[in-house]
Amino acid sequence: MTVANQPSDSPARIREHFLATGDALTALAERTAEVDSIVIEAAARLLFPPLGTNVAILAVGGYGRRQLFPYSDIDLLILFPSDRHITGAKEPIAIFLRHLWDAGLRMSHSVRTPDECAEVHDSNTELNISLLDQRFLAGDRTLYAGLADRLPKFIHANRNALIRNLAQLSRERHAKFAGTFYHLEPNVKDTPGGLRDFQLVCWLGQLRDGTADPSSELRDAYHFLARLRCYLHIQTGRDNNLLSFDAQDGLAEHWRLPGAAQWMREYYRHSRNIYRAAIRSVEAGEVQVSSLFAQFRDYRSRISNVDFSVHRERVHFREPQRLDVEPELALRLFEFVARHGFRLSSEAELRIGARLPRLKEYFADPLPIWPALSTIMALPHAPLALRAMHDTSMLTAIFPEFAEIECLVIRDFFHRYTVDEHTLVTIQNLWALHNTSEPAYRPFRDLLAEIKEPSPLVFALLFHDAGKGSPEEGHVDASLRLIEEPMNRIQMPWPHREMVAFLIGRHLDLSTAMFSRDMDDPQTIIDVAHQMGTVERLKALTLVTYADISAVNPTTMTPWRAEQLWQLYLKVYNELTRELESERIDAVPTGSPERIAFLQGFPTRYLRTHSETEIDGHMALEEKSQKRGLAVETLKRDSAWQLTLVAHDRPGLFADVAGTLSCFGMNILKAEAYSNLRHLVLDTFTFADPGRTLDLNPSEIERLNATVERVVSGRTDVRDLLRNRPKPVLPSRKAGFAPRVSVDAEASASATLIEIVAEDRPGLLYDLATAITSNGGNIEVVMIDTQAHKAIDVFYVTSEGHKLEPETQMMIRAAVEGAVT
Amino acid sequence: MKKIEAIIQPFKLDDVKEALKSIGIDGMTITEVRGHGRQKGHKEVYRGQEYNVDLLPKVKLELVVPSERADETINTIIAAARTGKIGDGKIFIFDVQQAVRIRNDDRGESAI
Numbered sequence: 001m002t003v004a005n006q007p008s009d010s011p012a013r014i015r016e017h018f019l020a021t022g023d024a025l026t027a028l029a030e031r032t033a034e035v036d037s038i039v040i041e042a043a044a045r046l047l048f049p050p051l052g053t054n055v056a057i058l059a060v061g062g063y064g065r066r067q068l069f070p071y072s073d074i075d076l077l078i079l080f081p082s083d084r085h086i087t088g089a090k091e092p093i094a095i096f097l098r099h100l101w102d103a104g105l106r107m108s109h110s111v112r113t114p115d116e117c118a119e120v121h122d123s124n125t126e127l128n129i130s131l132l133d134q135r136f137l138a139g140d141r142t143l144y145a146g147l148a149d150r151l152p153k154f155i156h157a158n159r160n161a162l163i164r165n166l167a168q169l170s171r172e173r174h175a176k177f178a179g180t181f182y183h184l185e186p187n188v189k190d191t192p193g194g195l196r197d198f199q200l201v202c203w204l205g206q207l208r209d210g211t212a213d214p215s216s217e218l219r220d221a222y223h224f225l226a227r228l229r230c231y232l233h234i235q236t237g238r239d240n241n242l243l244s245f246d247a248q249d250g251l252a253e254h255w256r257l258p259g260a261a262q263w264m265r266e267y268y269r270h271s272r273n274i275y276r277a278a279i280r281s282v283e284a285g286e287v288q289v290s291s292l293f294a295q296f297r298d299y300r301s302r303i304s305n306v307d308f309s310v311h312r313e314r315v316h317f318r319e320p321q322r323l324d325v326e327p328e329l330a331l332r333l334f335e336f337v338a339r340h341g342f343r344l345s346s347e348a349e350l351r352i353g354a355r356l357p358r359l360k361e362y363f364a365d366p367l368p369i370w371p372a373l374s375t376i377m378a379l380p381h382a383p384l385a386l387r388a389m390h391d392t393s394m395l396t397a398i399f400p401e402f403a404e405i406e407c408l409v410i411r412d413f414f415h416r417y418t419v420d421e422h423t424l425v426t427i428q429n430l431w432a433l434h435n436t437s438e439p440a441y442r443p444f445r446d447l448l449a450e451i452k453e454p455s456p457l458v459f460a461l462l463f464h465d466a467g468k469g470s471p472e473e474g475h476v477d478a479s480l481r482l483i484e485e486p487m488n489r490i491q492m493p494w495p496h497r498e499m500v501a502f503l504i505g506r507h508l509d510l511s512t513a514m515f516s517r518d519m520d521d522p523q524t525i526i527d528v529a530h531q532m533g534t535v536e537r538l539k540a541l542t543l544v545t546y547a548d549i550s551a552v553n554p555t556t557m558t559p560w561r562a563e564q565l566w567q568l569y570l571k572v573y574n575e576l577t578r579e580l581e582s583e584r585i586d587a588v589p590t591g592s593p594e595r596i597a598f599l600q601g602f603p604t605r606y607l608r609t610h611s612e613t614e615i616d617g618h619m620a621l622e623e624k625s626q627k628r629g630l631a632v633e634t635l636k637r638d639s640a641w642q643l644t645l646v647a648h649d650r651p652g653l654f655a656d657v658a659g660t661l662s663c664f665g666m667n668i669l670k671a672e673a674y675s676n677l678r679h680l681v682l683d684t685f686t687f688a689d690p691g692r693t694l695d696l697n698p699s700e701i702e703r704l705n706a707t708v709e710r711v712v713s714g715r716t717d718v719r720d721l722l723r724n725r726p727k728p729v730l731p732s733r734k735a736g737f738a739p740r741v742s743v744d745a746e747a748s749a750s751a752t753l754i755e756i757v758a759e760d761r762p763g764l765l766y767d768l769a770t771a772i773t774s775n776g777g778n779i780e781v782v783m784i785d786t787q788a789h790k791a792i793d794v795f796y797v798t799s800e801g802h803k804l805e806p807e808t809q810m811m812i813r814a815a816v817e818g819a820v821t
Numbered sequence: 822m823k824k825i826e827a828i829i830q831p832f833k834l835d836d837v838k839e840a841l842k843s844i845g846i847d848g849m850t851i852t853e854v855r856g857h858g859r860q861k862g863h864k865e866v867y868r869g870q871e872y873n874v875d876l877l878p879k880v881k882l883e884l885v886v887p888s889e890r891a892d893e894t895i896n897t898i899i900a901a902a903r904t905g906k907i908g909d910g911k912i913f914i915f916d917v918q919q920a921v922r923i924r925n926d927d928r929g930e931s932a933i
Contacts, residue, residue, distance in 0.1 A: 558853060
């Protein structure tokens, strides 16, 4: 009788016992014993008679550890003294393996000599590692004893290389799963935090210290995962390690838990313990093997400060007991992480963990901690800090509302991660834009660079799906409801709260428009523009949409989709900024009579391109102007300066201010002009100060303001000032390009557009504005952009309240061309 | 059997899928593509700078149906994808010699 003909009741018995008791360890041991007897019997009958004594059979890998799952591959190593012995053994080995296959065993074998087993295989690390778990099954004991004697010495002598190879292999495996264990349908063997990682901790311990002694927490996690994998194998009748949605339902029932969601939270808890231990072991191993790496880490330790020390790339508390009396120290810890990009030490994690009840209690009271959180959320390593806050449960200590989505599985065909992981990945992907050079994503990178205060955006991303834990109501509404209380508690200022509420409430709008609206239909764009309200909101929502889509799974944000989103952004941006005379503010819904009077008659574009704070500033300037008929203010804004003027309109006013700035040596980058129903003009000029005159001589700011006032009030003639200005330095011929002037009478309903692209030079704006106004044109709005030495200026010009007559148009065009050539 | 290849506006994808489902056609391959026919591209201006959009985002649907259902399928796609404006897309129809289901070696119409 052959092996194949021996039916066994063992699988059915193992299955029944396991399903009745959930005892995976017994199931694995029984399966191992069963396979042992089949292999030993087959070897004795089919392998040893033709080959004699010079062969030994070893169980390796999981089989060697006696942890054979019901349908796992069976790893055998067939050992020969030398290659010479292998040559004539092919046929008996083939017969032996064929019989095992026929017995229903999935064999995975290798044929080796002791010399091969005792050498480092950089391209076959699995072989070296599988031998850590080798076990003699049958055959030549002397041959095996020789190998068993050599292996410990080999491991000791080569442990650095083996650790390095194993660490690299593990990092590659983790990368395949995006380095997270929060997958909706994880692979219980290979996903980070799975059984392979448990084994990794054991192997690294064995290589480092000669023994594998995982903590009781890890052993619990192993027992949980072993039971889970055993169940998957038994239920599907194959080597299936995918924890699918269907399997999750079955497992919850098998575990006698009320639902899959609760069971999955258990899974993630164990998986998180294993993953953390695995990462620590890998990193500890890498430090051990690389003295250069250690030196680099020690060099970075110099970043330590009075609160924290950095040792081997890990942050430690200097005086952890201070946490008891100074809970804000925990926030400073995460700010340190966000600033420098170091991970927390295990000790710091434990310290936080031990004080969580106290921290929860402390942060439950209303506290003005938004500035601290806002700083964390704006720093270069914000995603790392937020993840560390999540991992240590500090995030839920500050925001218990976040617990609603912790490890939450929402079954969805496209989503790959749990809701909390998706949330953290959105922030990670947003921050990754800072360093992207991919052409399809570069526009979003530039957009992100324009966001002055990114923290409300990050905060909105953190909570955009918080409502998914409340399935009884729509998740957007639920998120908006949930966010109210924490925003009160951390005392977030109103403008930020409004932005956060807008971003959460509208976080699906742009995707909806992209995928289900005709973007070529002007009405779609008008509708979206009205939903956005301001350019600032549009920019922030575009970035939220980008981050949200790209965090669904690693392949969702294709260049195709990025382009769709960017096209939508462009169209809506242009819609928000193009409205000029045709759309004037005629009714201001709310506000004081002064505010209504100030705003009436400005283009609606003004409201859409200025924040409430800026409008308040302009109104204050208007009030100041009431005494003398005009007011000027010059302020430093980030890297540039901004001059704002409120005055009564008169021909040539814009050109005069532009000329004054030029005579001070300032380089105008942007300028905008607005006028309201009372013929009050609000002009803003953003300019660079190449000589740092204003920075180094603050008194010059007052002199500039006073000069502008004198010029605007007619007490000084700007032409006198400009007579003394230095001759402009023309760019080299190589860098030059032909200037272009185009006139468009159709683009606006009430003004003629004059677009000029020319070499930038000091005084250019003054010359252009003068060319227009001296030929009968009235500048309604001007938009200026400067890119390197190229100036792109667009003037919206009218004459006596209407578009330019053809004759005036020709005269202005000729004058403008004269100014740029 | 006929293979139908339809290039449609991305925002019409859900409508077309729903319409095909309503006549009992579920199986299809969808690809995100870029291209242009007579629609050419267009120009967007962003802060004074021109962005040329030469190739427009479209969605390509590929499906194989029994020959006698081809007209019905095509008409369904047309009805669901049409806005009447330039850029609505195109449909191409090809003869299919054979279809094979890899899993069980089914051949012909039973494989589609």
